[in-house]
Amino acid sequence: MKINDQEIRLKTTLRLEDGDHKRCFGPGVAALLEEIQEQQSLRAAAANMGMAYSKAWRIIRTAEEAFGCKLLDSTIGGRHGGGAELTEAAERILTAYRACQAEVNAFAQEKFQSGFAFLQGD
Amino acid sequence: MKINDQEIRLKTTLRLEDGDHKRCFGPGVAALLEEIQEQQSLRAAAANMGMAYSKAWRIIRTAEEAFGCKLLDSTIGGRHGGGAELTEAAERILTAYRACQAEVNAFAQEKFQSGFAFLQGD
Numbered sequence: 001m002k003i004n005d006q007e008i009r010l011k012t013t014l015r016l017e018d019g020d021h022k023r024c025f026g027p028g029v030a031a032l033l034e035e036i037q038e039q040q041s042l043r044a045a046a047a048n049m050g051m052a053y054s055k056a057w058r059i060i061r062t063a064e065e066a067f068g069c070k071l072l073d074s075t076i077g078g079r080h081g082g083g084a085e086l087t088e089a090a091e092r093i094l095t096a097y098r099a100c101q102a103e104v105n106a107f108a109q110e111k112f113q114s115g116f117a118f119l120q121g122d
Numbered sequence: 123m124k125i126n127d128q129e130i131r132l133k134t135t136l137r138l139e140d141g142d143h144k145r146c147f148g149p150g151v152a153a154l155l156e157e158i159q160e161q162q163s164l165r166a167a168a169a170n171m172g173m174a175y176s177k178a179w180r181i182i183r184t185a186e187e188a189f190g191c192k193l194l195d196s197t198i199g200g201r202h203g204g205g206a207e208l209t210e211a212a213e214r215i216l217t218a219y220r221a222c223q224a225e226v227n228a229f230a231q232e233k234f235q236s237g238f239a240f241l242q243g244d
């Protein structure tokens with residue numbers, strides 16, 4: 001939306017939190033899972049995202065503990081010798097998150113356009 | 123939603139970004155404006171939120187620059203001698219943000235319930 005001669009944009013972030021208010025799934029885990037799909041390796045995915053392997057591993061573990069299911073399957077061989085691929089559960093969660101995010105974002109953009117119209121330049 | 127024997131919650135965050143992708147309005151500014159309404163002072167609001175006065179001032183200035191309008195009016199006297207109150211523009215922006223946030227959050231919770239139902243425990 002054009003406000004004060006510049007484009008002001010609304011960004012919507014969806015995060016899941018566990019019973020202790022600990023973040024367990026959000027944009028970071030989703031991006032990491034997509035990169036693992038691409039690279040078929042947790043190590044390569046982390047490196048590509050400029051993330052420490054230990055951090056990537058921790059992010060995955062936190063989500064696994066929250067959901068109570070494995071997100072990664074180990075694979076033998078692969079580009080980096082011994083890789084990883086998403087479990088069926090991980091694929092379903094990722095798909096559900098992306099769908100939810102897309103729908104919520106589209107809705108939010110509409111509400112933003114109408115709710116903030118009073119700030120809009122000509 | 124009950125997943126893996128614990129309550130997993132969806133948190134929705136709305137942020138406005140300016141043309142340079144710089145955050146100019148979100149949960150932090152909104153909470154600060156509400157605290158200023160309460161305290162009628164930027165200094166007292168910042169102190170109550172455990173925030174440095176300089177940071178509070180910068181947050182307000184960033185939003186003012188993005189929207190091209192003043193958010194605070196200086197007041198004479200007041201509890202802390204020389205206070206601040208929200209301008210009409212700030213009140214409209216705050217109201218629009220809270221309304222947008224409430225609507226988007228309600229919508230997001232619905233989508234979360236249906237989209238992630240497959241993870242739900244009995």
